[in-house]
Amino acid sequence: MKARLLLVEDDPEIARVVRDMLKRENYEVTWATTGLEGWEDFQSTSYDLVLVDLMLPEMDGLSLCKNIRWKSNVPIIIISARKEDEDKVEGLQLGADDYLAKPFSLIELKARIESLLRRWRRYEGKQFSEQKTEYVDGLTVFWDEQKVVMQCKEIPLTAKEFAILKVLLQNPNRIFSKSELYQHVWKQADADGLHTVTVHIRSLREKLEDPVKKPRFIRTVWGRGYQFIGEQK
Known part of the structure; x- marks a missing residue:
C-alpha cells in the first residue's frame, strides 16, 4: 500500500x-x-x-x-x-x-x-521520538510511559488527567475552553460534562501542587478556559 x-x-x-x-x-x-x-x-x-x-x-x-x-x-x-x-x-x-x-x-x-x-x-x-520532556519547577513527563514526575516523585494521574495535561502541554500558551477539553478527552461532541473537566483540572492542580492564584503550570483564563504556562528546560 x-x-x-x-x-x-x-x-x-x-x-x-x-x-x-x-x-x-x-x-x-x-x-x-x-x-x-x-x-x-x-x-x-x-x-x-x-x-x-x-x-x-x-x-x-x-x-x-x-x-x-x-x-x-x-x-x-x-x-x-x-x-x-x-x-x-x-x-x-x-x-x-x-x-x-x-x-x-x-x-x-x-x-x-x-x-x-x-x-x-x-x-x-x-523527526525523532522524544521520550521525556522536562520543565522548570521540577515537572518531568515521560510520554511513552504516560508517567508524570514532580520533584523526583511520581505523581499518580488517572488516564483522563494525563490526557488533559497532554493536550495542554503539547499546545503551550494556547487557551482551551472546557468544551474543547471535554470534546477532545472524552471524545464526545456535546458539552454536557463541563463540570467533569473542572473537577479533573482541580485534581491535576492538587497533585502538581499548583495553586490557582500563583500557577506555575496551569493558568485559568477567566471566561475562556485553561492554558499551560510551564517553561520547558
Whole structure:
C-alpha cells in the first residue's frame, strides 16, 4: 500500500467515487460518515493523510481538523462545497494543509494528495521520538510511559488527567475552553460534562501542587478556559 488515508465524508456518492479512485491508486482507505466517527477512527489507527468535509453530522469538519491537529501533524485536506473565503481561511488557520472546493477533479485531488504525502514523509524522516520532556519547577513527563514526575516523585494521574495535561502541554500558551477539553478527552461532541473537566483540572492542580492564584503550570483564563504556562528546560 502507498499510504493509509482517512476519508470523512457524509455524502455516500462522493465518498464512494473518491474511495474507489484512491483504492485504484493502491491507497488503503477508511471511510467515516460523521465527524465523530472520523475522530474515533483517527484515534484508533495511524493515518498518513486525512480528507475532511466541512458539513458533517455529530462533529463539523472544522472541529475535527482542530482535534486532529492537537494530536498530530498529519496532512489534512478539506474538501467542501462551501467556497466562502472565510471557511477556507478558518480551515487553514485550524491546521488544514490544503482546501479543495466541490466539485473537484479526481486528477487534481490525486496530485494534491501525492504532493502532501511527499512533504509529510520528508518531515517524518527528520523527526525523532522524544521520550521525556522536562520543565522548570521540577515537572518531568515521560510520554511513552504516560508517567508524570514532580520533584523526583511520581505523581499518580488517572488516564483522563494525563490526557488533559497532554493536550495542554503539547499546545503551550494556547487557551482551551472546557468544551474543547471535554470534546477532545472524552471524545464526545456535546458539552454536557463541563463540570467533569473542572473537577479533573482541580485534581491535576492538587497533585502538581499548583495553586490557582500563583500557577506555575496551569493558568485559568477567566471566561475562556485553561492554558499551560510551564517553561520547558
